[in-house]
Amino acid sequence: MFTVEAPQITAPPAAGLRDRAVDASALAFLQIDRSGVIRDWNPAAEKLFGWTRDEIVGRRLADTIIPAPLRSAHNAGFARRLVSGDSGGLGHPMEVPAVHRDGSELSISMTVDALGDEGFFAFISDRTDGHRAQQELQRSNTLITAILQHTTAMISAKDLDGRYLFVNGEYERVFQVTAADVVGRAEADLVSASVAAVGRGHDEQVIASGAAKTVLEELPFGDEIRQYVVTRVPLTDPDGSVHGVCTIAIDDTRRRRDEAVIKAGEQRFWNTVNNAPGMLYQFRMEPTGESSFTFVSDGCRDIYQLEPEQIVASASTVLDRIVEEDREGFAASVAESARTLEPWDWRGSVILPDGTHRWLYGVSRPHRDADGAVVWDGMLLDRTRERHTELDLEAVRHDLADLVDRLAVLSATAPAETEPARPLAQLVTDDDQEALGDLWRMALRRERADGILAGRDGRLLVRLRPRGADEISIACFRLDGPA
Incomplete structure (x- = not known):
């Protein structure tokens, strides 16, 4: 017979198990003695704070991971806890700021507990990303609130039944109401039934289509009618279903009035330009010598028997009609004005498409563009009648002189x-x-x-x-x- 001796099973030391558990933990672990010196530091703490265990052990906690502005307060609170034995807060997580080895700020959740005479230990998790996300969310909310309350657009939100969920500060100012008075009520409680019906119709179209819509709406305010550019946007749940409508209304009254005034002014300008005697024009000569008319008034029809578009399309339609004996003088006068930038003054004659001979008088003031081109703004007058009068007068004078010589x-x-x-x-x-x-x-x-x-x-x-x-x-x- 033989016997088998059972193996002896011995429990590993508790301290060894604890060390392995602490080292394997995803939570940062640290231990400090009663003087505030770090005595233990696990791999997760190395990763979180950037200090290796060999570097950190023996350093004071306050001088290592506590932000500089908070160190005095930390030291005072730590001293009070040691003297009074205050255990308040021990065993409960608390979020506090910390600092990485490289100086960057951290936000941590720390649960501290006592080790009796050995000091204290803490398990720590990183809340930096969450804290930053919360800060960003808070900033975004603050920004959105500031925009909503200070924009000059009226912004509101309504549910599917047309009851107000939200109105901004501009809405309150325009309608002289408060958000508390409006929320939960329908649009018909604030404006006339006809105006409310129009708005409700547009809301229903947006709800049915699920697409934004922009229209021009008119709202009566006393004796005044204001025009608003109104954009309605569907409010949707994550699954895409529409649960309400957001309305953004911009007062366009002044712009439209200004636009009407500008349009009337432009009309008066063009009436003046096109009814002025002669032809108003802008003539341009490039540095290469190429020339063109960039603008001519309707007076060109009377002078040249041509449409403005024909002259703008090709300057030769009028320049080629200068009579042969006046072309050299015309070219010389233009060249001299371009060289000196002195006003251009020319008298000459042209032959029209129907063969009519007309005498013209042109005057303009040049300037030089940044690209080197010379531009003349001026006027061309038909002086045919005046020229005929001059010729008749010259004939009379000649006859009179002949008569005088004889008498x-x-x-x-x-x-x-x-x-x-x-x-x-x-x-x-x-x-x-x-x-x-x-x-x-x-x-x-x-x-x-x-x-x-x-x-x-x-x-x-x-x-x-x-x-x-x-x-x-x-x-x-x-x-x-x-x-």
Whole structure:
């Protein structure tokens, strides 16, 4: 026979089990003695705070993971706990700030308990991400609240039955109500039945379609009608079902009124431009020499028998109509104005599509753009009638001069000397030589002089006209036959 001796089973030391459990824990573990010096530190604590066990053991807790601004308060509270034996808070988790080895801030949840004369121990979990998320959420809520309460748009939310869930500060200001007065009530309690019916109709369309909708709505306020651009957005649950409508209304009254005023002003401007005599235009010459009209008024129809669009499309439609003898002068005047940026002034003539010959007068003021192009803003006038008048007047003057030459006793031009011209003096009697001298001195003063004098063969009409800087024109007519 033989016997088998049962193995001896011995329990491992409790301290060994505890050490293995602490080292394996996902929670950071630390132990401090009653002087506040760290005596134990597990791998999770190394990961959370960035200190290895060898580096941290022997350091004071307050100088290691407690934020600098809180160290004095921590030391004072720790001292009170040791003196009074206060156990308040032990065994209960508490969230406190901490600091990583690299100086970054942490938010931790720490449960502290006592080890008798050996000091205290704590299990710690990281709440930094949650704390930051909570802070971000709080900031977001604060931002959203600030926007909702300070925007100039009226914002409200209603449930599916049309009862208000929320109104912002602008809504309260416009309707002179408080949110407490509005929440739970329907829109018909605040505005007329007809206005409420329109709004409710739009709400139902958004609820049915599940899509946002923007419309222009008019709201009466006393004797005034205000226009609002209203956007309705469906409020949905996570499963996509609509549980309400958010309404954003922006007062567009002033903009629309301003737009109407601007439109009326623009209309007046264009009426003025298009009814002004002649053609208003903007002419542009690029640094390459290429030229174009960027704008012409409706007056081009009367001057060129062309539409504005035709001239803007191609400047040659008008430039090529300048008569041959005026083209060189036109080109030279434009080049000189572009070089000096002095006002452009030109008189010339053109041939219209129907063969009509017209005389034009152009004037404009140039400026140079940043890209080097020269731009002229100006006016072109049709002076055909004026030119015909000038030609007629020149013909009359020519005929009159011919008549004067045939009827005058004397028609001549003499130097503006001190004494009357000798041929004139010989026609006047000795008794009227002094009167002739008076007329002559008036002409020397650059004045027109006319007088009836006694001539040797009868009365004479004497006309003296200054001509140029140093000449006097003489015309002498016999008024009756020889005495």
